Amino acid sequence: MSTSSQLPEQQSAPIHERRSFLGALFAIVGGVVSATLAVPLIRFATYPLRATAGGTSWSDVGKMDEFTSLTAPVARTIQVERVDGWRSSFAQNAVYIVPLGAGKLKVLSSVCPHLGCTVRWVDKQGQFVCPCHGGIFTESGALVHGPPLRAMDSLQTKVENGMLKVRFEYFREQVSDKEPMA
Amino acid sequence: MSNTKHPATSETTKANPAWVKWLDRRTGIRSLLHEALDEPIPGGARWAYVFGSGLLYLFLSQIVTGIFLTLYYVPSSDHAHTTVAYISKVVSSGLFVRSVHAYGASAIIILLILHISQTLLYGSYKGRRDLLWLSGCVLLALMLGMAFTGYLLPWDEKSYFASAIGTNLIGEVPLIGPPMQELLRGGMQMGTLTVSRFFVLHVFILPGLLFAFIATHIFLFRKKGAAGPIQEDPYTPKLPTQGFYPRQVAMDMVASLFIVLALALVAHFLPIDLGPRANPADTSYIPRPEWYYVPMFQWLKIVSGRWSLIGGIFLPAFLALLFAAIPFLDRGRERRPWRRPVVVASFVIFIGSYVALGVASHRDDASDPSVASQLALQNQAEINYMHQPFQAQATSGTTSAALATSNPLVTKGATIYEAQSCSACHGENGTGTAAAPALVGIDRKYSADQLAHLLHHFSPKMVQGGMPAVDLDPADTDALVAYLRSLK
Numbered sequence: 001m002s003t004s005s006q007l008p009e010q011q012s013a014p015i016h017e018r019r020s021f022l023g024a025l026f027a028i029v030g031g032v033v034s035a036t037l038a039v040p041l042i043r044f045a046t047y048p049l050r051a052t053a054g055g056t057s058w059s060d061v062g063k064m065d066e067f068t069s070l071t072a073p074v075a076r077t078i079q080v081e082r083v084d085g086w087r088s089s090f091a092q093n094a095v096y097i098v099p100l101g102a103g104k105l106k107v108l109s110s111v112c113p114h115l116g117c118t119v120r121w122v123d124k125q126g127q128f129v130c131p132c133h134g135g136i137f138t139e140s141g142a143l144v145h146g147p148p149l150r151a152m153d154s155l156q157t158k159v160e161n162g163m164l165k166v167r168f169e170y171f172r173e174q175v176s177d178k179e180p181m182a
Numbered sequence: 183m184s185n186t187k188h189p190a191t192s193e194t195t196k197a198n199p200a201w202v203k204w205l206d207r208r209t210g211i212r213s214l215l216h217e218a219l220d221e222p223i224p225g226g227a228r229w230a231y232v233f234g235s236g237l238l239y240l241f242l243s244q245i246v247t248g249i250f251l252t253l254y255y256v257p258s259s260d261h262a263h264t265t266v267a268y269i270s271k272v273v274s275s276g277l278f279v280r281s282v283h284a285y286g287a288s289a290i291i292i293l294l295i296l297h298i299s300q301t302l303l304y305g306s307y308k309g310r311r312d313l314l315w316l317s318g319c320v321l322l323a324l325m326l327g328m329a330f331t332g333y334l335l336p337w338d339e340k341s342y343f344a345s346a347i348g349t350n351l352i353g354e355v356p357l358i359g360p361p362m363q364e365l366l367r368g369g370m371q372m373g374t375l376t377v378s379r380f381f382v383l384h385v386f387i388l389p390g391l392l393f394a395f396i397a398t399h400i401f402l403f404r405k406k407g408a409a410g411p412i413q414e415d416p417y418t419p420k421l422p423t424q425g426f427y428p429r430q431v432a433m434d435m436v437a438s439l440f441i442v443l444a445l446a447l448v449a450h451f452l453p454i455d456l457g458p459r460a461n462p463a464d465t466s467y468i469p470r471p472e473w474y475y476v477p478m479f480q481w482l483k484i485v486s487g488r489w490s491l492i493g494g495i496f497l498p499a500f501l502a503l504l505f506a507a508i509p510f511l512d513r514g515r516e517r518r519p520w521r522r523p524v525v526v527a528s529f530v531i532f533i534g535s536y537v538a539l540g541v542a543s544h545r546d547d548a549s550d551p552s553v554a555s556q557l558a559l560q561n562q563a564e565i566n567y568m569h570q571p572f573q574a575q576a577t578s579g580t581t582s583a584a585l586a587t588s589n590p591l592v593t594k595g596a597t598i599y600e601a602q603s604c605s606a607c608h609g610e611n612g613t614g615t616a617a618a619p620a621l622v623g624i625d626r627k628y629s630a631d632q633l634a635h636l637l638h639h640f641s642p643k644m645v646q647g648g649m650p651a652v653d654l655d656p657a658d659t660d661a662l663v664a665y666l667r668s669l670k
């Protein structure tokens with residue numbers, strides 16, 4: 001840069017052209033700068049919107065061989081992991097493993113579809129009985145009578161390396177259709 | 183000043199769109215802008231002047247990225263590391279944002295060195311700019327404080343041990359050192375209170391002071407005006423001037439663009455590592471500070487022992503004072519560096535020694551095989567940790583945690599508690615609901631036998647409350663009682 005008494009801006013040069021060039025330069029610089037920083041920052045702040053919901057985790061029920069010779073439903077307590085951001089907590093829930101014959105089985109939630117009490121398997125009766133308002137279900141969980149509006153809720157299962165896994169969910173109470181609660 | 187009326191002024195008055203006029207009538211924005219942009223620079227714009235606005239730009243970037251990081255960060259020794267790991271491994275662009283913030287600190291240090299070198303070599307502190315220089319010294323100290331306090335916050339091995347050493351150093355200062363150290367740590371040891379204190383300093387107090395001193399610095403700079411090149415007179419500038427806008431603005435913007443791109447590239451391709459969580463019991467860990475503190479660290483190693491007080495505390499303090507006093511010591515009108523040999527040579531020697539100390543530290547580490555292997559190990563541990571998937575922090579106090587440590591009878595009782603739907607009314611873990619009281623702490627009210635009896639022979643209150651009958655054999659009753667009495 002020269003230090004003569006006539007510095008560039010003091011010349012009567014076509015100011016308009018130079019200014020529009022500068023305007024373009026500033027726009028480009030500003031655009032690049034804001035994009036490099038703004039895009040990651042927006043993604044960063046909105047991450048929770050894209051994070052997969054925490055309720056989709058699978059819980060271990062037990063080894064498959066334990067259940068192959070079942071003749072009546074058995075209860076198992078499962079650990080359900082709930083992920084909340086960077087922390088996780090375990091809640092315990094009871095489920096029933098119900099034999100369907102021919103080595104097949106299904107897993108029922110023990111949460112009563114009426115008001116959420118824990119339904120009990122009563123061996124003597126060969127039925128599921130809810131202690132709160134007397135809802136009664138068959139051995140496979142179908143509604144017999146009582147205030148509940150639907151059968152006991154079955155849960156998604158899968159077998160991995162001989163381990164029976166279940167995806168525990170809560171369903172809406174007091175409705176006749178099984179609707180998962182978000 | 184050779185030009186009082188900038189061409190831009192007359193130009194913009196004509197071409198202003200209606201909304202600018204609308205805004206201007208209410209805010210006077212136009213004169214404000216002209217005040218800001220028409221700052222005359224004697225001798226014209228130069229690349230050598232871009233460091234100040236580069237620093238301002240970086241400071242703003244640190245503020246913005248810092249605010250965003252706080253969306254996920256939790257300042258406690260329990261959660262700090264987990265949340266930083268969550269940011270680095272899970273959150274979209276998290277590693278990038280954290281890297282820009284962490285490398286931004288290094289970038290600020292680099293620009294500070296360049297900004298100070300330019301000021302010193304150009305003698306720009308002359309011409310009643312002593313307060314301007316002093317406010318800059320405060321800003322330097324505040325920025326070093328920001329770097330120091332921010333470094334601890336991830337609470338990984340390296341940040342923990344580096345901060346432990348840094349705070350130990352404060353304890354070395356005679357008289358005020360030990361209480362200062364305890365105050366800063368929030369106790370004798372580093373712990374969760376230390377994280378809180380460093381967080382408050384890093385996020386509230388130091389940034390607040392930075393804002394105030396940056397404002398002061400800019401105000402004082404505008405008051406005395408730009409000093410211009412080395413041949414310019416510091417008191418009464420004689421060279422023809424050029425407005426800050428557009429040339430210097432353009433140069434500053436190009437410099438800022440360069441800084442952003444450099445930061446973004448480094449952050450993207452060499453993202454910052456997070457080490458394993460700090461383990462204060464790890465005695466084999468060899469701490470190493472951030473690169474800009476390494477020479478200081480090496481110096482302390484050299485003067486340790488008999489000279490530690492003089493060399494480690496008094497000499498640095500004396501040098502800092504000397505540095506702050508430069509405008510009061512070098513008072514002539516002469517600005518050309520070769521005519522001010524003492525100041526310039528001292529500065530060059532200082533920088534040279536600082537670099538040499540850093541090099542010496544690296545050589546020492548590399549030449550000692552046990553140190554070198556341990557440092558390599560620590561580095562590998564960081565890389566390994568970064569490759570592990572994120573593990574959510576299990577919250578303590580859940581049934582599972584309690585059950586894992588309890589006896590099998592209690593575990594069985596917990597299952598019965600669930601299966602009998604006791605939890606439906608008495609709440610999970612006996613915490614109580616609207617329908618029935620909490621059972622926590624019931625062991626203080628009833629013995630095991632009393633509880634077992636009560637379960638089969640309800641009190642009037644239990645009958646009134648509508649508690650359903652408990653149908654259990656004695657073994658199950660014992661288990662349930664054991665569980666109930668374990669509820670704390």
Ligand code: FES
Pocket residue numbers: 112113114115116117130131132133134135146147148
């Ligand atoms: S809750 Fe099960 S019958 Fe009412």
